[in-house]
Amino acid sequence: MRLISVNVGLPRAVSHNGRVVTTGIFKQPVAGRVPLRLHNLDGDRQADLSVHGGPSKAVYVYPSEHYDFWRAELRDSTLTWGMFGENFSTSGLLEHGVHVGDRLGVGSAEVMVTEPRLPCYKLGIKFGRDDIVKKFLRSRRMGFYLAVLIEGEVGAGDAIEILSRADESVSIAEFTATYLDRKNDPASIMRVLAAKHLAAGWKNYFVAQLAKLQAG
Secondary structure, eight states, rough: EEEEEEEOOOOEEEEEEEEEEEOOOEEEEOOSSSESSSBBBTTOOOSTTTTTGOOOOOOOOEEHHHHHHHHOOOSSSSOOOTTTSSSSESOOGGGGOOOOOOOETTTOOOEEEEOOOOTTTTTHHHHHHHHHHHHHHHHHOOOOEEEEOOOOOOTTTEEEEEEOOOOOOOHHHHHHHHHTOOOHHHHHHHHTTTTTOOOOHHHHHHHHHHHHHHHO
């Protein structure tokens, strides 16, 4: 498992459907070692902190393996690392193989897997096409977020090591499937809720969903 590219970017104002929108989705690969802080990488920021960034979403990971699928799907697009707004383009870390609470070592930092990425309309801004959000959701190629447990430095080419697996947890792929396909399945919801390191916002969401189902 390896870190292929480190991608950062600062928020910028862009025109979208007749209005000005500020977004941090435009990420570019950077060379050399980059300090990884508790909330983000040096040189990287999020525009809307109510839905992006923060301690549970400090780093967005996107598997490089997905790029071949998207090159076939989006033949008119030039896809370079960071195209999906990811901070880490990786190899060997796929959604079915990582679980909420798994701890990883990368460079001199230690991080923890927290939740899948759900796209917003700003992905459409990046690609210049509004249908990309639906395509992204249908693909189930979501990527995932990391919390930073120990700050350090990271760089392209770093090995990624699994330091510990979270017991009784849920994979990012199963988490995504529960949210998108199994909202009416109490057993699937309970599987997600059993994840010890489930973010508070997601816990509240699934508890409410479960209560709705139980109320009939």
